[in-house]
Amino acid sequence: MAEARQVDVVVVGLGVGGEEVAGRLAAAGLNVVGVEQRLVGGECPYWGCIPTKIMVRAGNALAEARRIPGLAGASTVEPDWAPVAKRIRDEATDDWNDKVAVDRFTGRGGTFVRGTATITGPGRVRVGEQEYAATRGVVVAAGTAAVIPPIDGLSGTPYWTNREAVEAATLPESMLVLGGGAIGCELAQAYARFGVRVTVIEGSPRLLSLEEPESSEVAAAALTADGVQVRTGVRARHVAHDGSFRVTLTDDTVLTGEKLLVATGRAARLAGLGLEHVGLDPSARFLSTDERMRAGDRIWAVGDVTGNGAFTHMAMYEADVAVRDILGQGGPAADYRARPRVTFLDPEIGAVGMTEQQARDAGLDVRVGHVPLNRTSRGFIHGPGNEGFLKLVADRGRGVLVGGTTAGQSGGEMIGAVSVAVHAEVPIETLLGQIWAYPTFHRGLGEALKALV
Numbered sequence: 001m002a003e004a005r006q007v008d009v010v011v012v013g014l015g016v017g018g019e020e021v022a023g024r025l026a027a028a029g030l031n032v033v034g035v036e037q038r039l040v041g042g043e044c045p046y047w048g049c050i051p052t053k054i055m056v057r058a059g060n061a062l063a064e065a066r067r068i069p070g071l072a073g074a075s076t077v078e079p080d081w082a083p084v085a086k087r088i089r090d091e092a093t094d095d096w097n098d099k100v101a102v103d104r105f106t107g108r109g110g111t112f113v114r115g116t117a118t119i120t121g122p123g124r125v126r127v128g129e130q131e132y133a134a135t136r137g138v139v140v141a142a143g144t145a146a147v148i149p150p151i152d153g154l155s156g157t158p159y160w161t162n163r164e165a166v167e168a169a170t171l172p173e174s175m176l177v178l179g180g181g182a183i184g185c186e187l188a189q190a191y192a193r194f195g196v197r198v199t200v201i202e203g204s205p206r207l208l209s210l211e212e213p214e215s216s217e218v219a220a221a222a223l224t225a226d227g228v229q230v231r232t233g234v235r236a237r238h239v240a241h242d243g244s245f246r247v248t249l250t251d252d253t254v255l256t257g258e259k260l261l262v263a264t265g266r267a268a269r270l271a272g273l274g275l276e277h278v279g280l281d282p283s284a285r286f287l288s289t290d291e292r293m294r295a296g297d298r299i300w301a302v303g304d305v306t307g308n309g310a311f312t313h314m315a316m317y318e319a320d321v322a323v324r325d326i327l328g329q330g331g332p333a334a335d336y337r338a339r340p341r342v343t344f345l346d347p348e349i350g351a352v353g354m355t356e357q358q359a360r361d362a363g364l365d366v367r368v369g370h371v372p373l374n375r376t377s378r379g380f381i382h383g384p385g386n387e388g389f390l391k392l393v394a395d396r397g398r399g400v401l402v403g404g405t406t407a408g409q410s411g412g413e414m415i416g417a418v419s420v421a422v423h424a425e426v427p428i429e430t431l432l433g434q435i436w437a438y439p440t441f442h443r444g445l446g447e448a449l450k451a452l453v
């Protein structure tokens with residue numbers, strides 16, 4: 001083994017969070033080694049947010065064209081996956097090549113190492129034969145991988161995860177989707193809009209089960225309207241493959257599909273990282289951190305591995321907190337009260353902070369304001385595609401919003417206004433005095449606020 005190389009910081013994993021930490025620390029003048037076993041940028045640009053939103057954008061264009069009859073004349077829509085696959089390959093992922101990202105990091109002064117990092121002790125990391133001794137410490141940003149449930153017959157079959165679904169140059173005739181969370185729902189709708197016969201199998205009683213029940217209803221109605229079969233409250237019991245998939249459910253129904261997409265959640269990549277060498281539990285689901293993203297002595301963790309919300313914006317947020325801590329710059333500690341998320345269905349489902357149930361479970365004096373989008377002026381004007389609702393969750397005791405959901409056209413944009421209110425704890429009294437432009441979708445927030453008092 002070569003002698004340990006002295007550096008300031010080693011960053012394990014250069015996905016969204018690690019790339020941000022490593023790049024900023026290097027730009028600040030530290031001697032930083034960034035280790036990535038696959039592609040710099042991680043899941044989001046290559047198999048996650050960006051390519052899937054390219055699919056969603058294309059599917060939404062088809063859906064909007066299909067809404068022309070009754071609104072603006074006639075339309076004939078002929079879906080073609082080729083431009084979607086081409087945009088993903090050529091524009092988004094550079095054919096799954098990270099040269100630009102690697103150059104960006106080294107251009108900021110970082111040292112890039114391609115390989116799998118293992119922690120060997122406090123401040124010590126090994127990649128292949130080379131050991132690094134990091135005087136300031138190690139940042140773990142190893143992300144998550146798809147969870148493959150232990151269903152009889154599944155292992156060994158050519159099932160898809162999000163990776164194969166994103167890389168597909170052509171579409172299957174049919175697809176079974178296991179899991180009706182964000183990944184399952186978004187990919188189901190996008191594929192269905194291009195003519196794929198899709199069935200979603202969700203084990204819990206409703207889709208998007210972590211969100212408001214009204215969001216689950218909107219999601220189920222939207223998928224059904226696009227021809228997706230939605231099966232909730234059933235699980236796959238057995239999987240067989242002989243050219244196509246046969247999935248037997250717990251209610252003995254047998255479903256068939258050319259492809260099977262497994263979208264049953266994600267697990268932090270902690271096994272094999274060597275966490276036991278720094279006194280951390282390698283079998284834990286996530287790395288728990290304090291409000292400065294410290295997971296232990298001279299060890300920080302950011303992004304999906306922390307379990308604080310598997311979203312790109314959370315990885316970026318936590319990266320910022322960790323960078324400021326490592327550089328001793330101070331500033332605000334991590335605060336998760338106003339955590340936003342958007343499920344990119346049509347209609348989009350934006351949400352922030354607590355759901356109504358979470359607020360009740362927290363013992364708050366809860367008040368809820370709810371407005372169906374099609375009852376607002378803009379919803380009426382919009383006509384086809386105006387499904388959705390605005391829901392605000394207030395803590396009456398403190399007179400502030402603690403959460404909200406904005407489902408509908410531009411639902412992901414509308415949630416920004418609610419996020420500001422939850423984050424800054426703007427008094428509801430102040431919000432009630434706000435002027436909301438007419439006729440916007442977000443003006444419905446003014447109506448939902450009135451329902452709170």
Ligand SMILES: Cc1cc2nc3c(=O)[nH]c(=O)nc-3n(C[C@H](O)[C@H](O)[C@H](O)COP(=O)(O)OP(=O)(O)OC[C@H]3O[C@@H](n4cnc5c(N)ncnc54)[C@H](O)[C@@H]3O)c2cc1C
Pocket residue numbers: 012013014015016017018035036037038039040041042043044047048049050052053115116117118141142143144162183269273302303304305309310311312313314315344
């Ligand atoms: C299909 C899909 C759609 C998504 N859509 C959205 C969306 O619309 N909006 C949103 O906010 N989020 C979305 N996400 C979530 C988002 O992609 C993640 O939250 C984000 O990528 C997390 O960043 P990260 O840096 O924590 O982890 P990752 O992006 O997973 O990066 C971790 C990196 O670490 C590397 N690594 C792991 N272990 C080691 C090791 N031992 N040595 C070296 N390298 C290692 C991995 O190869 C990987 O590149 C989506 C995810 C998926 C799967």
Ligand SMILES: NC(=O)c1ccc[n+]([C@@H]2O[C@H](COP(=O)([O-])OP(=O)(O)OC[C@H]3O[C@@H](n4cnc5c(N)ncnc54)[C@H](O)[C@@H]3O)[C@@H](O)[C@H]2O)c1
Pocket residue numbers: 149178179180181182183184186201202203204207208209234235236263264265266309310311341342343344
């Ligand atoms: N728009 C976005 O921001 C976006 C999009 C996609 C993914 N993501 C992130 O990625 C994470 C992972 O997404 P995901 O959809 O894989 O996970 P998820 O945890 O959101 O949903 C998984 C679903 O699968 C179900 N399930 C689990 N085991 C099952 C089984 N054996 N049979 C049937 N159903 C089963 C669960 O009940 C759950 O509803 C999300 O939580 C989110 O943080 C974000």
